[in-house]
Amino acid sequence: MTDRSQPHDPSSLTPSSPAERALEQAEAAFGAHLAITPRERAALLRQVARRLGADKTEINETELLHALCQVRRRGWANGMMNHAHRNGDVWVRKADVLLAAERINDPLIDEAGQTAVLESVLEERWREMADTPLRVLDDMRADLADVGTFLSGTQIERLSHSIARAFGGVDLGFEDEMILEEERRAREQEDIRAKAEARRARELQKIKDWEATLVGFEKVPALLHCSRREALRWIAENRLPIAKRDTQPDGLEIFYFDPAELKKCRPLLNSWRRGSGQKSDDGYDDSPQARKGNAAIARVAALDRFAAHFRTARALKRRITLVTGPTNSGKSHTALEALAQAESGLALAPLRLLAHEFREAMLSRGVPASLTTGEERIIDPTARHLAATVEMCPFNNPVDVAIIDEAQMLSDPDRGAAWTAAIMGVPARHVFILGAADCIPLVKRIAELCNDPVDEIHLERKSPLRPAGTLALTDLRAGDALIAFSRRDVLDLRAELMAHNRRVAVIYGALSPEVRRAEAARFNRGDADILIATDAIGMGLNLSIRRVVFSTLRKYDGRQTRNLVSQEVKQIGGRAGRFGKHEEGLVCVLEGAGRPSFIRHMLDAPPEPTLELRPLVQPDADIVQAVAQEMESDSLYGVLTRIKRAVLRPDDPNYRLADMEQALEIAAALEGVDGLDLSTRWTYAMCPINTRDNGIPRLVEWAALHARGQRIFPPGTGRLPAAATAGREELERAEKRHRRLVTWRWLAMRFPENYPELIVAERNAAILDEWIEQVLRTQSRMRESSRRHQGRRSGPSRPPESHSRHKAPHGKKAGGFGKKKPHGKRKKD
Numbered sequence: 001m002t003d004r005s006q007p008h009d010p011s012s013l014t015p016s017s018p019a020e021r022a023l024e025q026a027e028a029a030f031g032a033h034l035a036i037t038p039r040e041r042a043a044l045l046r047q048v049a050r051r052l053g054a055d056k057t058e059i060n061e062t063e064l065l066h067a068l069c070q071v072r073r074r075g076w077a078n079g080m081m082n083h084a085h086r087n088g089d090v091w092v093r094k095a096d097v098l099l100a101a102e103r104i105n106d107p108l109i110d111e112a113g114q115t116a117v118l119e120s121v122l123e124e125r126w127r128e129m130a131d132t133p134l135r136v137l138d139d140m141r142a143d144l145a146d147v148g149t150f151l152s153g154t155q156i157e158r159l160s161h162s163i164a165r166a167f168g169g170v171d172l173g174f175e176d177e178m179i180l181e182e183e184r185r186a187r188e189q190e191d192i193r194a195k196a197e198a199r200r201a202r203e204l205q206k207i208k209d210w211e212a213t214l215v216g217f218e219k220v221p222a223l224l225h226c227s228r229r230e231a232l233r234w235i236a237e238n239r240l241p242i243a244k245r246d247t248q249p250d251g252l253e254i255f256y257f258d259p260a261e262l263k264k265c266r267p268l269l270n271s272w273r274r275g276s277g278q279k280s281d282d283g284y285d286d287s288p289q290a291r292k293g294n295a296a297i298a299r300v301a302a303l304d305r306f307a308a309h310f311r312t313a314r315a316l317k318r319r320i321t322l323v324t325g326p327t328n329s330g331k332s333h334t335a336l337e338a339l340a341q342a343e344s345g346l347a348l349a350p351l352r353l354l355a356h357e358f359r360e361a362m363l364s365r366g367v368p369a370s371l372t373t374g375e376e377r378i379i380d381p382t383a384r385h386l387a388a389t390v391e392m393c394p395f396n397n398p399v400d401v402a403i404i405d406e407a408q409m410l411s412d413p414d415r416g417a418a419w420t421a422a423i424m425g426v427p428a429r430h431v432f433i434l435g436a437a438d439c440i441p442l443v444k445r446i447a448e449l450c451n452d453p454v455d456e457i458h459l460e461r462k463s464p465l466r467p468a469g470t471l472a473l474t475d476l477r478a479g480d481a482l483i484a485f486s487r488r489d490v491l492d493l494r495a496e497l498m499a500h501n502r503r504v505a506v507i508y509g510a511l512s513p514e515v516r517r518a519e520a521a522r523f524n525r526g527d528a529d530i531l532i533a534t535d536a537i538g539m540g541l542n543l544s545i546r547r548v549v550f551s552t553l554r555k556y557d558g559r560q561t562r563n564l565v566s567q568e569v570k571q572i573g574g575r576a577g578r579f580g581k582h583e584e585g586l587v588c589v590l591e592g593a594g595r596p597s598f599i600r601h602m603l604d605a606p607p608e609p610t611l612e613l614r615p616l617v618q619p620d621a622d623i624v625q626a627v628a629q630e631m632e633s634d635s636l637y638g639v640l641t642r643i644k645r646a647v648l649r650p651d652d653p654n655y656r657l658a659d660m661e662q663a664l665e666i667a668a669a670l671e672g673v674d675g676l677d678l679s680t681r682w683t684y685a686m687c688p689i690n691t692r693d694n695g696i697p698r699l700v701e702w703a704a705l706h707a708r709g710q711r712i713f714p715p716g717t718g719r720l721p722a723a724a725t726a727g728r729e730e731l732e733r734a735e736k737r738h739r740r741l742v743t744w745r746w747l748a749m750r751f752p753e754n755y756p757e758l759i760v761a762e763r764n765a766a767i768l769d770e771w772i773e774q775v776l777r778t779q780s781r782m783r784e785s786s787r788r789h790q791g792r793r794s795g796p797s798r799p800p801e802s803h804s805r806h807k808a809p810h811g812k813k814a815g816g817f818g819k820k821k822p823h824g825k826r827k828k829d
Contacts, residue, residue, distance in 0.1 A: 018057055019049035026064045034068060034107060043071045068107040076109075077101040080118050083111070090149050091140055091159055095721050095730070096121050123166035125719045133163045137178055139716045145694035146736045156182045185701075192704060196672030203638035203671075207645070214243050214256040223262045226269060239272060240265060245650065303647045306617045306655055307449045310425030312396050318452045319430050320423075322407075322444075324437045325459030327574030328585070332361075334457065335403045335432035340365040342401035342430075344384040348393055348422055350406045350415075350539055352376065353513035358403070359387035374688060375745035390415075393422045402428030406539055407435030408567065410442045414558075416616040417658035424450055424615075438567050441610040449615075449654060463577040467600040468586035471549055474500060479546035479582075481531040482590070483572055485555035491728055493532050493551060506776060507533040507541070510735040512742075514769040516541065519776060527777075538571040547586040548576040553594035569602035618658040619643055624682050636667040636681040662691065669700045675707030683750055689743055693736050702747070706754045714748075714761035715740040723774040731775055738768045 023045060027036070036044060047067035051059050059067070077097040084092035100118040109117075130136045140159065141151065151159065160178040215223070220231045220240070234240045235255070244256040308314065323331045339345040340362060347358035352373040359378070362369040368383035372392045386394070390404070404426065410419045423433060423446050433443055437458070447454045473496065476482065482497075484490045490508045497504050505519040505528035516536065523531045524544045535555070537543060550572075553564050569587070577585020587599050619627070619640075627647075628639045640660060648657045663685040670681050684703050689695030702712045718737055721730055741761055748755035 017045075017049075018052055019045050022052060022057060022059050023048050023064075026059050026061070030061045030064070034064075036068065040068070040071050044068060047071060065107055066105070069105055072107055073101040073104070076104060076114055079111070080114050083115070084118075087158070088152075088155055089158065090144060090151075090155070092118070092122070093729075094727075095725075096125065119162065119165070122162055126163045126166035128719045130716045133160075133167045133178055134181060135713060135716060136163050136166075137182070138713075139718060142694075142698065142715060142740060143718060143733060143737070145698065146733075148694070153183070153186070188704060189697075189701065192669075192672035192700060194672065195674075196669055199635065199671040200637055200668050203635050203641060206638065207641065210258075211244065211256075213259065215259055217255055217257070219259075220257055220262065223257075223259055224266060224269060230273070234272060239268075303617050303619065303623070303655060303657065304652050306420070307424050307446075309620075309623075310395055310421075310427075312398060312427040313425045313450070316398060316427060316429055318428065318450070320433060320443070320447050320452050320454045321430065321457060322433050322435075322440065322454055323457045323459065324435055324440060326436065326461045326465070326570055328463060328465075328577065329459040329461050331434040331459060332403075332405065334459070335434055336361050336365070338430070338432060339385070339401045339403055340367050342385075342399070344399040344401075346385070346394070346399050346402040346426065346428060347387045348390045348402065348404045348426070349387065350390055350409055351513065352389055353517060353541070354405065354539065355387045355389050356513070358405075362387065375742055375749060377749065390418045390422050393418075393426055395421075395425045395427060398427040398429070400428065401430045401432065402426045403432045403434065405434045407433045407439040407443055409435075410439055410446075410615060411610070411612075413616070413659050417618040420446065420615040420617055421620075423447075436567060436571065437607040438610065440607075441613055442615060445613045446615050461574070463582065463584055465574060465577055465585040465587065465603065467596055467603060468547065468588045469596045470591045471547075471588045472591045473497070476502070476530050476549065477547075478526065478529040479544065480529075480549055481533060481537065481543065481545045481547070481575065482549045482551055483533060483535070483537075484551045485534055487534070487732075489551065490532050490534060491731075497530060497532070503527065503529045505531050507531065507536050509534055509536045510732075510739070511536075511772065512738055512765070512769050514766075515773045515776070518769075518773045522777060535568065535572055537575055538568070542578070543575055544578050544581045545576045545585070546582045547588055548573045549588045549590055550599070551590045551593055553589065553598055563598075564602065566602040566605040566608060569599060573599070573603065612656070614652070614654060614656045616658040617648075617655045618660060619647070621679060621682050625678060628678050634678055635671065636678055636685060637664065637671050639678070640664050640667050640685075662689075665691075666696055666699060669696050670703055673700060673704050673707050676703060680706075680751075684747075687743060687746055690739055693739060695743070698740070699743070702744075706751065710754075712744070712747075712755050714744050714755075714757055714764060717764050717767050717771075720767075720771045723771060723778040726775045731772065734768050734772055734775075738765060738772070741765045741768070 023041075026048075027034070044067055047070050048059060048064075051063050051067065077094075077100070080097040080100060081092065081094065084090075084097070097118060100114070100121045103117055103121070104114065106113070126133070126136045129139055137160065140163075144151065157179055160182070164178065217231070217235075220226075221228050224231065226234075231240065235242070240257065241261045242255045243258040243261065246254045246256070248254060302308065321335075323334055325331050336347075336358075339347060347355070347362070347369075349355040349358055352375070355371060355373055359369045359371045362385055367385055368380050369385040369387055370380045370383045371378040372386060372388040372394075374389060374392060384399075386399075388394070390409075404419070404422050407419060407423070410416050410423075412419075423431070423443065431452075433439075435443070440456070444454055473493075476497070482493055484493055487508045487510055490506050494504050494506055505523040507516050507519050511519070519528075519531075520541045520543055522528045524542070531537075531543065531545065550564075550569075554561055555564060555568075573587035574585070576587055577583075587603065589596050589599055624636070624639055624643070627643055628634065628636075631639060631642060633639060640663060644657065644660055644664070648655055666685040666687070666689075667681065670676070670684060676684075681703075684699060687699060689699055705712050715737060718733065720726075720734065741764055744755060745758065745761050745765070748758045748761065752758070
């Protein structure tokens with residue numbers, strides 16, 4: 001007799017099992033037409049067994065049909081996805097077909113019926129995405145473009161059919177409107193690309209034609225009616241403008257000169273011979289041809305006199321206090337106390353999150369403060385203090401005290417010019433500059449160029465920091481921070497640790513400041529045991545970390561994969577041992593990721609010598625406008641190309657021109673857009689975008705709408721699945737949508753008439769923030785709940801060390817990464 005008081009074990013069913021008998025009876029009664037295959041039978045038996053209880057020996061027709069649907073759902077989902085792939089319906093996602101399969105209750109449904117159910121799921125998704133079909137189409141195109149997928153005309157037509165049905169069908173004209181709009185958009189984009197290419201070629205040809213008029217040194221004496229010796233002397237005295245320099249393989253420099261520029265020097269020759277630098281107006285050539293030379297443009301741009309651009313700062317008697325020290329040394333506290341006591345002040349931070357923290361620090365001291373970042377304004381009309389990001393430094397409003405944080409960013413090739421401008425131009429009587437000791441030479445050089453006196457304060461770390469060897473992945477404890485250098489590696493490590501039933505918080509660059517702050521708070525409260533982060537934790541965020549553990553000692557920096565440098569190890573490792581929470585900070589290496597001696601060497605290394613003391617500079621809107629007027633050109637691409645070639649000599653003793661490649665790339669793409677003035681184009685060129693997420697084509701598309709006077713509405717959130725079921729693909733898609741909203745909000749702050757509904761954009765960003773945070777929080781909590789549930793079933797859980805005896809996911813060794821190679825050639829997140 002079968003003991004029905006025990007639960008059935010579907011994996012060990014026999015022909016005489018209750019499930020087998022129940023299935024045979026159900027098939028005989030009402031299942032002959034269901035065509036159950038031998039392959040389905042084993043899975044169906046498990047479904048039947050779950051439906052039988054201690055006193056239940058049969059299943060009815062409804063239960064049989066439902067059980068068979070459960071068995072066939074995976075096949076239906078695969079079939080619908082394959083059908084979508086064959087049709088080119090790239091907008092169909094795995095979540096869509098799984099939901100459609102879940103809704104099917106007829107085990108004999110045919111392909112047409114499955115397609116109908118899937119279409120109903122898609123229509124729900126379209127209605128949830130936005131209020132109008134055109135906005136849904138815009139959001140879908142943007143999502144697909146983010147992953148490099150662009151729709152053909154046929155695909156657009158099919159997608160438009162689907163979206164139109166969701167909003168009432170073709171009778172309302174939505175479908176035709178969308179198809180016509182998409183055809184118009186495609187024609188416009190092609191026209192823009194063609195115009196841009198033609199205009200870029202024209203601007204480059206202008207430069208080529210100009211360079212063809214240049215002459216070598218041998219022609220200079222004849223053009224100036226002077227001797228060879230005189231010409232050499234005047235070149236050495238920097239009197240004759242050199243238009244172009246070519247360096248030969250042997251290191252010899254060849255100079256070329258613009259004849260028009262040389263002719264402008266003729267009235268000055270007699271005064272030069274007499275030893276005077278006075279200029280005579282006789283015969284001075286001010287023709288358009290003469291004015292367009294590189295030397296004239298360089299004079300107008302005056303980047304070789306960059307400090308003089310900041311007239312308000314130069315009019316003040318400024319004093320600089322340079323506060324340096326490692327992380328956890330109290331630099332910010334020292335400066336904030338002085339700022340709070342001042343009648344007016346300014347705090348400049350490298351990140352929006354840190355600007356918020358500066359503002360909160362002032363509010364906590366009873367000081368009203370406003371906030372200005374690229375995409376956000378919080379204005380208190382009573383406040384005389386402002387917190388802002390470095391790029392938003394107000395150069396014309398004098399204050400008593402200013403703070404500029406993270407001054408070691410002066411050397412950053414992408415953002416260093418913003419720190420140069422802030423330090424040179426901040427209009428404060430007392431400027432506190434905070435940073436690591438590496439920034440001291442550059443800050444002193446900038447102060448020298450500005451004729452500002454410098455006081456130095458060097459602070460020591462409040463709690464000791466020491467290397468602590470290697471750790472296996474399963475040796476991580478509550479309070480540890482595991483460091484990776486890409487989003488992919490962060491999420492891989494998160495999955496592996498969660499498989500070991502660890503509660504995990506994550507911080508990486510693609511997360512918004514709000515989500516990063518929420519994850520940091522979860523870690524600090526103890527709701528997460530381990531923090532996994534990129535070097536995004538290196539600046540700001542108060543984190544209660546005891547040990548920092550590097551999962552790799554190499555990183556991709558946007559240009560190459562290289563070893564970490566000492567400042568990076570100190571900046572990131574220094575987050576360990578928060579004063580008041582831990583007696584000391586420990587810095588470790590994950591087992592198999594590198595030598596502990598490397599960490600010890602980097603922590604003990606003195607500040608790396610600064611080999612390049614010329615600060616990075618870049619043009620601003622006024623300089624761009626002045627050069628354009630000098631060139632008599634309205635081409636931003638032409639202006640920036642000439643600035644790149646002309647305004648700073650490679651051997652300028654004081655300044656270096658910052659990398660302008662992204663601005664040039666945007667300017668080149670905008671050449672095909674008519675109807676935007678130079679200032680507006682420059683604003684678009686400065687817009688923060690991610691070039692890997694179709695950023696430039698999208699920006700050009702928005703600019704074209706702007707030029708026609710049309711409004712650009714904020715991107716939507718898309719359909720967000722339940723946080724508990726969201727996969728990595730859905731998480732990445734939400735992060736990309738959030739980045740689109742950041743770009744849109746940045747533009748809305750500058751062009752509010754063309755970018756309306758800022759409140760909607762802020763709401764959408766908040767929804768995405770909340771959803772992303774919920775995904776990270778909920779999935780970690782579910783793992784913890786699952787661990788506890790397993791513990792109740794199997795007795796006390798083993799200590800974490802015992803996991804090392806079990807195989808880890810993905811074929812990795814449970815004790816760490818075994819012989820895994822260092823991460824390489826992945827783009828920095």
